[in-house]
Amino acid sequence: MEVRIKRADFLAELMPMQGIVERRTTIPVLSHILLQANSDRLQLASTDLDVSLTSWCEAEVKGEGGIAVQARKFLEIIRSLVGDEVQLVLEDERRLSIVAGKSRFKINGLAPEDFPTLPTVGEEEKVELPFTKLKKMIGKIIFAVSTEESRFQLNGALFKLKDGAVEIVATDGHRLALVENEIEGSRDNDGVLVPRKALQELQRFEDEGNITFCRGEHHLSFSLGKRELTCRMLEGTFPDYERVIAKDNDKRARFVRKELAEAIHRVSLLTGDRARAIKLRMSPNQLVVSAANPDLGEAVEELSSEYEGDEFHVGMNPDYLGHFLSALDTEKVELELKDENTQCIGHPVEGQDRRYLCVIMPMRI
């Protein structure tokens, strides 16, 4: 293998690889990136066996071949080099020389055969949608994806195609976020579970174009420009989420989103591991947010609201509310409530999405 590439192009494709590579892995090859030169391309691949990313950049290829190199060091080297061009030459099977300007590195690597074979994803189902739209939707629900490994079916979000629309839902058992938007040319399906890591990596991408989503038997792929992200589908049954979205919450209160978010943030400064709830006391046109912590003290803040109903209060985890409020992009937010034991349903007022809501279960304090 002998190639000459533009350093900036190469770096742009190299950086997203970093997110895929496992930080603390017991399988050494998974901390490596696979480089392969053929015809006029240098192809890159990285994987943690669940999520994989492939990409390529244009290159002047004088000799084909490949090697797997240690991802972190390789990126550091390429980033620290000067000059517009980098030359990569395979010295022998396990040794790559990197030359740029007056710098010369020879780094050890692994044979390409040692790198895992990446899955090829069938095209049983194929949908195209604008990437910026998808990215925004992911940002609106990803906070609700569970991080608890024991409930693996909640470690991802549900992607569900409806006639002419896509719906993405995430929940961790305490709260649930759902966003739905129109897309062209989709048909109904029963939904697939996309792992959290894949969602996170998608969020890092920048692109104005369309992303193509394909569903195979066990894997999913997202293709965007040169990059293709593939991941294993999560198995398991996702909760019947429509059922937990209460329809009879009769108390509706509207707030200026920024005011509410800031008040909650300030009051939550006095919450901690042991006393994490804040109390929301609703009364006509007013909300009192408060927190009391035996270690730290108390905090209270009043703010105005559009609310006409009876006075009552409810306890809630301020992070859950906070995550939702910062994912929102509207000026106002509405909370639908009923009593201290019933879920709170938040949604934007005059939002862009066809449907966006977040269900938050209360806490007893």
Added chain:
Amino acid sequence: MASIRKLPEELIGKIAAGEVVERPASVVKELLENALDAGAREIEIELVAGGAERIRIRDDGSGMSAGDAALVFDRHATSKISNFEDLLEVETLGFRGEALSSIGAVAHVEIQTSDDAGAGVVVRAAGGLVEPPEPRPRSRGTTVEVASLFFNVPARRKFLKTAPAELRRVVEVVQGYALARPDVRFSLRSERGTVLDALPAGNGLDGLKRRVAQLFGEELAAHLAEVDRSPRPGTSIWGFVGDPTTTRGRRYFVFVNRRLLRDRAMMSSFYRAVRETWHGSEFPALFLFLDLPAAEVDVNVHPQKAEVRFREPRVSSDLFLAIRRGLEISLGEVDAPLTAAADLAGAPLSWQGEGGRTKASLSGSVSAETGDGNLAAELHEEALPFSSSRLAEISYTPPQRTPVPLSGRSGAVRSLRVLGQYKGTVILLEGSDGLYLIDQHVAHERILYERFRADLDHDVPESQRLLEPVLLEISAAEALRLAEMAADLEGSGFEVTSMSGGTVALAAVPAALRPSQAEKLLLELAHGGGDGGGETGHLRERLLDALAASLACRAAVKMHEPLSADQMEAMVAELFASDQPYACPHGRPIVLKMTDRDLESRFGQR
């Protein structure tokens, strides 16, 4: 309907015998108690067919006069008490005067006894019929032979197990008394030969330890920690408790005034102490003696005297504290595991401190982003051979600090000087008797646990409702257990409702627990796991323990977190002032100690 009749004397005897004599082991028990009450120094037991055919017990105690011997088979004939007041201050093992008459009612019994060398008598009884005493010379002491047990109660006889099984029960009984009296020689023979022969081992803790070694082997004796506590004048709690390697075989022996008991209240003090110390469901060996004035304890609660009542309500918490202290010792004084010397030889020493190290980098260009701290790798870099000149750069010298006097709950003041921190993980301390290593995460966890646990006693724990109730499939019996616990569960943040069959719905969980932790805890409670008895008595405490442990684990300082010398000192001081400085709420050890002797021997000085 049959008219009411007065029962014949023989039948009354058989009924009473049923309460006392159940199997050969209970005969052996009664006779051993008599022998010990008579001041025997040597007791020989012989069994045939596990005791069903013949039991012979010979002692060198005070024996009986011919006149007393004539009365032994009368019911409630005893020399040990004479009026009701005596009953309140029983100091002997037997006292009801039931034993020999009961045994005499259901077996052939022959007693040879002599209170003085030479002048002895023999009395016999069979099926409740007593023959008049005959003179027979014998040295001082008593021999009781019980043959054909239950010969006249076929129903009972049928319930006897095989000879080996009955023998095993007798061995258990003999072990109990042999532990109670290490100063007395006990031997037990069956038709197959000697089963057990324990020579007099002396008194006190040393005697007991030797006796344990005689009965259960040196291996077990080597894994015991002392329990020694006198909460009040006249009351002492002493003995041994094992470390976590001794959990096999249910070797729990509890004695009150040298009487072996299976008292549930006392056992639950033990279970609780173990749970608090290492949170396991397995229990170590226990040889525990509670000695207290006879007037403070009521042993006349149970015909087999297996349960007692205490007049002093603090006894159970005294026991708890004494056992827990023993468990602490069993965990805390563990020597540091010895790793191969080669592992240590090449390891670089590094100070994580103010003056710190400068980082050299291979290529000359120093990367600003040194990443998320793979300390091992960094340390390795520093140990590269060409870096010898850099020794001068490592100019950090630890400031001289005065030792902090630390007093644990045991009251012992120790002087420990903080030496530094190893890999941001372990605090090193110099003590007068060795090097102490403290796991900072676990130590902090222990400190926080105690703080949180104390708060939970008066706070109501927060509860998080679940989006969708989690359904748990359990048995109907388990569901009932949970229903019984409903109030305590709710008080700690759970909301559990029973559905049809064995299904329960979990609608809210304590906010301090992750969902999976909450489910696991609930299932454990439903199974009645955790302690042998499965009693629900300490349920609320257990729930709160679990919450505090979970909170503490999350809030504690993690590994690879550099601490300043002041922080380390504060943490160590607080740790040793805590209730349990030697094990974390999950039971992991906090402190390892390498004694001076360990170090010397490893450097080949001894």
